[in-house]
Amino acid sequence: MIKKPVLLACAVALAALPLYAQEGKPEYPSPPEIVAKAKAEEWVAIAPADLLVMDLAPDAKGRARRVVIQLMPAPFSQGWVGNIRKLAAAKWWDGTSINRVQDNYVVQWGDATEKKALPEGLAVVPESEYISKVDHVLIGTGPTIHEPDIRLVQTSDRYAAGSGFTAGWAVAFDRGHGRFSKRDLAKNPQSDISAAWPVHCYGMVGVGRNLSPDTGSGAELYTVIGHAPRHLDRNIALVGRVIEGIEYLSSLPRGTGPLGFYDKEEERVPIASIRLASEMPPAADLKFEYLSTESESFAAYADARANRRDAFFNVPAGGADICNIPVPVRRKAE
Amino acid sequence: MIKKPVLLACAVALAALPLYAQEGKPEYPSPPEIVAKAKAEEWVAIAPADLLVMDLAPDAKGRARRVVIQLMPAPFSQGWVGNIRKLAAAKWWDGTSINRVQDNYVVQWGDATEKKALPEGLAVVPESEYISKVDHVLIGTGPTIHEPDIRLVQTSDRYAAGSGFTAGWAVAFDRGHGRFSKRDLAKNPQSDISAAWPVHCYGMVGVGRNLSPDTGSGAELYTVIGHAPRHLDRNIALVGRVIEGIEYLSSLPRGTGPLGFYDKEEERVPIASIRLASEMPPAADLKFEYLSTESESFAAYADARANRRDAFFNVPAGGADICNIPVPVRRKAE
Numbered sequence: 001m002i003k004k005p006v007l008l009a010c011a012v013a014l015a016a017l018p019l020y021a022q023e024g025k026p027e028y029p030s031p032p033e034i035v036a037k038a039k040a041e042e043w044v045a046i047a048p049a050d051l052l053v054m055d056l057a058p059d060a061k062g063r064a065r066r067v068v069i070q071l072m073p074a075p076f077s078q079g080w081v082g083n084i085r086k087l088a089a090a091k092w093w094d095g096t097s098i099n100r101v102q103d104n105y106v107v108q109w110g111d112a113t114e115k116k117a118l119p120e121g122l123a124v125v126p127e128s129e130y131i132s133k134v135d136h137v138l139i140g141t142g143p144t145i146h147e148p149d150i151r152l153v154q155t156s157d158r159y160a161a162g163s164g165f166t167a168g169w170a171v172a173f174d175r176g177h178g179r180f181s182k183r184d185l186a187k188n189p190q191s192d193i194s195a196a197w198p199v200h201c202y203g204m205v206g207v208g209r210n211l212s213p214d215t216g217s218g219a220e221l222y223t224v225i226g227h228a229p230r231h232l233d234r235n236i237a238l239v240g241r242v243i244e245g246i247e248y249l250s251s252l253p254r255g256t257g258p259l260g261f262y263d264k265e266e267e268r269v270p271i272a273s274i275r276l277a278s279e280m281p282p283a284a285d286l287k288f289e290y291l292s293t294e295s296e297s298f299a300a301y302a303d304a305r306a307n308r309r310d311a312f313f314n315v316p317a318g319g320a321d322i323c324n325i326p327v328p329v330r331r332k333a334e
Numbered sequence: 335m336i337k338k339p340v341l342l343a344c345a346v347a348l349a350a351l352p353l354y355a356q357e358g359k360p361e362y363p364s365p366p367e368i369v370a371k372a373k374a375e376e377w378v379a380i381a382p383a384d385l386l387v388m389d390l391a392p393d394a395k396g397r398a399r400r401v402v403i404q405l406m407p408a409p410f411s412q413g414w415v416g417n418i419r420k421l422a423a424a425k426w427w428d429g430t431s432i433n434r435v436q437d438n439y440v441v442q443w444g445d446a447t448e449k450k451a452l453p454e455g456l457a458v459v460p461e462s463e464y465i466s467k468v469d470h471v472l473i474g475t476g477p478t479i480h481e482p483d484i485r486l487v488q489t490s491d492r493y494a495a496g497s498g499f500t501a502g503w504a505v506a507f508d509r510g511h512g513r514f515s516k517r518d519l520a521k522n523p524q525s526d527i528s529a530a531w532p533v534h535c536y537g538m539v540g541v542g543r544n545l546s547p548d549t550g551s552g553a554e555l556y557t558v559i560g561h562a563p564r565h566l567d568r569n570i571a572l573v574g575r576v577i578e579g580i581e582y583l584s585s586l587p588r589g590t591g592p593l594g595f596y597d598k599e600e601e602r603v604p605i606a607s608i609r610l611a612s613e614m615p616p617a618a619d620l621k622f623e624y625l626s627t628e629s630e631s632f633a634a635y636a637d638a639r640a641n642r643r644d645a646f647f648n649v650p651a652g653g654a655d656i657c658n659i660p661v662p663v664r665r666k667a668e
Contacts, residue, residue, distance in 0.1 A: 101585075103580060103581045103584055103585075104536050104537070104580075104584070127648065130648075158491075158492075158651075158653040158654060158655050159651045159652070159653055159654075159655075201561065202438050202560055202561045203438070211645055211646060212646075212648050226536055226560070226561070227535065227536045227560070227561050227562055227655075227657050227658060228561055228655070228658075229658070230651060230654075230655065230658065231639070231640075231642050231647070231650075231651045231654065231658065233649075233651065234648070234649040235642075235646070235647050235648050235649055246437060246438075247437045247587075247588040250437055250438070250584075250585075250588075251435075251437075251584075251585050251586065251587055251588055252585065253581075253585055254581040254584075254585055305565070306565075308565050308569075311545055312545060312546075312569070313565070313569050314461065314464075314546050314568070314569050315567075315568040315569055316565075317492075317493045317564060317565045317567065318493070319492040319493055320492060320493075320564075320565065321492050321493075321561075321562070321564065321655070323561050324561060324562075324563070324564065324565065
C-alpha cells in the first residue's frame with residue numbers, strides 16, 4: 001500500500017490551492033490570501049524607535065541570531081517602555097544572557113549575576129499601569145455587540161468581559177469599576193470601556209518582577225513560547241511582541257533547573273547586543289509594517305481565522321481565541 | 335543600584351512559599367500544591383497498551399531522547415488508535431524521521447520518502463469519527479450550569495457550545511444536531527450532549543491527512559508545540575498527548591521549507607523506534623498515572639488554575655481556557 005503525501009495543512013500552505021473552485025463550490029480565500037491582497041494604505045509602518053533588536057551570540061555553526069521586538073504604543077506600559085529605551089541606549093544588555101527557557105511557557109533574559117548596576121533615571125512604575133484607559137475602535141470576532149465607539153467586540157473571552165484589537169494590538173477589557181459580567185456587557189452596550197490591557201499571547205514580551213508591589217524595571221524580560229498564559233494578564237507588564245526571529249528563542253534547549261532556569265553558567269545564551277533600530281545605521285534594514293486592525297482587510301482576516309472555509313477544512317469553528325488571530329506583521333518593501 | 339533577583343513566577347516555583355501566611359492573610363494553595371496533596375486513590379494508572387514510546391536518535395552530545403505519548407481511550411478516535419498500535423507492533427516507524435517543525439504550530443513525523451508500504455489490515459476511518467457520543471461526567475470552570483450527568487461545564491468556549499473534562503481528557507461538545515448557542519445550552523440544561531471531541535491543546539497528538547475525505551491512517555503524526563490551534567478541532571483526528579519528553583520535539587530547529595518542513599534530508603531527526611510500552615520489557619520503567627478529572631482534587635486544581643491567588647498574583651482571572659488546565663500526569667511511584 002503506497003501512501004500519498006500526507007500533510008497537515010495550515011494557513012500558509014493551502015493559500016495557493018483553490019481546489020474547490022473547479023468543482024463549482026464557492027472559493028473562500030484563506031487568511032494569508034486576504035492579507036496578501038490588503039491595500040498598501042491598510043498597512044502601518046512601525047517607527048524605528050519602537051523596534052528593539054536583540055542579537056544573540058552566533059549559534060554553534062556560526063550563524064547570526066537576530067530577534068526583533070515591536071514595543072507597545074501609548075497608552076500601554078509606557079513607563080516600562082521608556083525604561084527599556086534607556087537600557088538599550090546605555091547598551092545595558094550587552095554581555096547579559098538568556099537564562100531561562102521553560103517549555104510551553106517563557107524564555108527569559110537579563111543579568112544572570114543580578115549584580116549589574118542599572119542606569120540612572122529609570123522610572124518606578126506603579127501596578128496601576130498594568131491597565132489603561134482605552135476608547136479606540138476595537139474589532140473582534142464571535143458573539144458580538146455594536147455600540148458607538150466599538151465595532152465587533154467579542155464577548156466570550158474566558159479572562160475578561162471582552163477582548164478585541166486596538167491600534168494593532170490585541171487587548172482585553174472590563175467596564176466601569178471592577179469586572180463586568182458578559183450579561184452586564186450585553187445589557188449596557190453604551191457604557192464606557194474604562195480599563196483595557198494587553199494579553200499574554202504567543203510571542204508577547206513582558207517584564208519580570210519580584211512579588212508585589214514590585215513591578216520590574218524592564219531590565220529583566222521574557223517572551224511567551226507556549227499556549228497563552230492569560231492568567232498573567234494584569235499581573236505583569238507587557239511591553240511588546242517578537243515580530244521576527246522568535247525561533248531563535250523558542251527552539252533553545254529547555255533549562256533543567258527550577259522554573260526552567262539553566263542549571264549551569266555555560267548553558268546560558270550570550271546576548272551580544274540589544275539596540276533600538278532608531279540608534280542603528282540605516283543599513284541594518286529594519287523596516288516593518290503591520291496590518292491596521294481598523295482596516296477592512298483585517299476584519300476579513302479575523303473572520304476567516306474564526307471561520308476556516310479553505311480547502312483543508314470541513315468544519316469552520318465559528319469563533320477564534322483572541323490569541324489565534326495574530327496581527328499580521330511583515331517587512332516593508334522598499 | 336543593585337537589583338534583587340527578578341523572577342517571573344509560575345505554578346511550580348512559588349508552591350513552597352506561603353509568604354502571605356505570616357502576615358495573617360489567608361493562604362491559598364497553588365495548583366501544584368493541590369495536586370501534590372491529592373489522595374492516592376484519586377490517581378488513575380495508565381495502561382501500558384495506552385503508552386506509545388518514541389525514541390529519537392541520540393542528540394549531538396549522545397544523549398537519549400525519549401518521548402512518551404498517552405493514547406486516547408474509547409470512545410475517541412479508536413479506529414486510528416488501533417492503526418497506531420498495529421504500526422508500532424510492526425515496528426513501522428523505525429528508521430523514519432521527524433520531518434517538519436513549524437514554530438508555534440506543530441512537529442510532524444513519519445515516512446519522509448512517502449514510499450514505505452503500510453502494514454496490512456489498517457482501518458480506513460470515516461470523518462464521522464472526528465466526533466463521539468459522550469455521556470460522562472464533565473468538569474470545567476467559569477460560567478457554569480448544573481445538570482444530572484454534568485458537573486461544572488464551562489459554557490464560554492470560543493470554539494464550541496461548551497468544554498470540560500471526561501475520563502482524564504479535555505473535550506469540547508455540542509448538543510443535539512448541529513451547533514448549539516450558549517443561550518440554548520443555558521435554556522435546556524437537561525438536553526443530552528450528543529457530540530463531543532478532543533481539543534487541540536499544547537502537546538496533543540494528531541493524525542496528518544490529505545484533503546477530505548481522506549482522514550489519515552495514523553502513520554503520519556504530529557504534536558502541537560504552540561498556542562492551541564483549536565480551528566483544527568473536528569477537522570483532524572486527535573489520538574493522544576505527549577506526557578513526557580515534549581522538550582525533545584518543541585526545541586528542535588524550525589524547518590525553513592514551506593509549512594516548516596525541513597528543506598534538506600540531513601536536517602531530519604531520525605526515529606530509532608516507536609513501541610507500545612506493553613511490548614517493551616518491564617525494565618523500561620514506564621509506569622504513569624493521571625489525576626482523575628472526576629476527583630475532588632482535580633476540581634480544586636481547575637478552580638485554582640482559573641483563580642490564581644498564590645503569592646505572585648494580584649488579580650485572579652476568574653476563568654481559564656480549557657487548554658490552560660492541563661490534566662496532571664506523573665510517573666507512578668513503585
